[in-house]
Amino acid sequence: MFGVGFFLALAFALFAVGAFGVLTRRDPLVMFMCIEMMFNSGNLALVALSRYLGLASGHALVFFVVAVAAAEVAVGLGIIIAIFRTEKDVNVDHLSELKG
């Protein structure tokens, strides 16, 4: 029952849930979490595939993805804080200076 297909299907489901969250939520912090969820689903697929391929190179990629994701979150939160300082509000709908 728990073959590679099961884990891929689980990863796909998490990917779709994350994509849905990014598209529907307004709070940029929750949007970030959903994006992290999508990264994690990619990681889960990599770990499952590594195991079934019997290779460790996928683990190395996951290692780097985690490091990159940490850096990305830090920069994203930095930008959100910068916006909050200027605007006192971080609802993406209120950010509409750019249109057209």
Added chain:
Amino acid sequence: MNLALPLPEYGVLGLALVVLLYDLVVPERVSRRALGWVCALGFAGVLALLLRSDAPQVAPVPTAFGGMYVADGLALAFKTLIVAAAMLASLASLDYLEARGVRWQGEYYLLLTLVTFALMCLVSAGDLLTLYVALELNSIGFYALVAVLKGRSLTSSEAGLKYLILGALSSALLLYGISLLYGLSGTVSLAGLAAWAAGAARSPALVVALALVAAGLAFKMSLVPFHMWAPDVYQAAPTPVTAFLSVAGKTAALALLVRVLDAALGGFIGVWDKLLMVLMAATFVWANLGALKQRDAKRLMAYSSVAQAGYLAIGVAAGSALGLQAALFYALVYVFTNVAAFQVLQLVAESGGPELSGLRGLGRRSPGLALILAAAVLSLAGIPPFGGFFGKFYLFAAGVREGIVAGRSWLLALVGLAVVMSIVSLFYYLILVKQMYIEPADPEAPGTGGPVAVPLGARLVLGVCAAMILWTGLYPSPILAWIRQALF
């Protein structure tokens, strides 16, 4: 393992260290303006190194770090363009940052050098690991550069946030595609993928993997519908950053498309070329029609840049050696024309504002600037005798030839659409020219009186770009010879 191979990258990293130490040692009250000159000189040195090194002409290309770093002619040629763009961007930033009183100049130049380093690693990637990490490294640098005017303008940080959310989303798509490719092929090296693709069977999982990888790369290239970030980010970012992002970011993305789709996954060209051509057709139609109704000069140029990305991708879709050469030549022309156009718009916006109407009367106020902008936009539209004409001609010819030789009628149709949309693009490029030469200047508008001030840094940028626009148009054969030698 040849550790001396990434010498240009070491040079750029060394430059980053110099910038970091300068910012640390020099007291806070001293202006960081000199760093712009330091960066420009450093990049010029690396550029000289790149121009002097010869592309390898025999089959096993030199690699380092166990094949993760590839120093082939493709990498060399694209690195030359990226470093040239970085040099021009540092020169353009000098007075721009100073005029706005940006307090983060040291960090700005540091991020600029680190992003350049990332782009250089990206075009040399021999492995999906290197590719992914270098892509994220340059994205993170760009997120901060786009938002560097925070506090001064909300739009700058807003654009940074939009860019970051959409950029991370596209990275997630790419990562998923990479994981599926890894699962199917059992390798992360691009050479290994190429060997696997030559004999592998097609499966639905493969189509899904290719679609995800193509989507992730299309975002970096800003092909429709993965372009949503481009107009906002281009408009709100500091103009030198916009210019750098639009030329260096895009040429690196082009190199990546060539490496991943043409070189590594060339065995599946019948699968991915349909995906890519749908994106390109959408790009031609949406970007060229969308540009017609823009009133902000930078936003118009953003739509134009999206359209130009579509033209560049023709070379990738053709998948032939000729197509690759044409794409590289067009990328070279595009770097210098786009930088020239953004530089003029930056100078004019200082006095006349960001609207198109700010250009009114420029033909009389500053004939030189008006002439360079006119040459740049006509080159982008593909009018002789400028470089853009030859660039588009080679691209379309390569597409038509591949379409006839390989019997790919869809490619022929796509080139036809590109030609039609190229004519449409002439309208909005001519709007810019009309504003400069025909529309009467509004006497009420601010700063429409005297000539536009052109500082030394901008003079150098404009001089280099104007020379290159003319050279690529009037006497392109030495440049073509250089390209052929690089892509033997």
Added chain:
Amino acid sequence: MGLREVLLAVFAFGALAFALAVVSTRNTVYAALEFVAHLLCLAALYCLLDAPLLGVLQVMVYAGAIMVLFLFAVMMLDIQETGRESAFQGPGQVAGALLLAALLFALLVFGADRFPAAALAPAAAPGAPGVGADNVVRVARALFERGALVFEAVGVLLLTAVVAVMVMAKRRLEN
């Protein structure tokens, strides 16, 4: 069904359930805590998939460091104040996103269903990344023998991120 299968089923269900909870919770603090639970379930799955090193990293870096950063930002910005109106986009966009997510899922499962699993090595292949010290050694080899360049690049990436965050979040003293 052995213990491993039971645990796999429990944590797989937990990962999916907490993911859905993150997407549907209105309160940002609760969403962050649910996300931590989701990450812990994934860490357990990694361990069960013979990747103990990644499981530990997931707990330390993701569930630990990254989520602390998230919670810190939530507290600092006091999002609750601005969260009075709906936490979601309009119904049209939600419906569209639902359709898109369902399509995406269908497309991906269509791909997975026909994933040529038969071509893959069986689970207990002799070269499988084994548990314990062997896994760590093998990942370390993959990281440092061939991946030295990437490791350096990650170093530069962290420097870039530090500088970027400083530019974004810090105010100059004289301001």
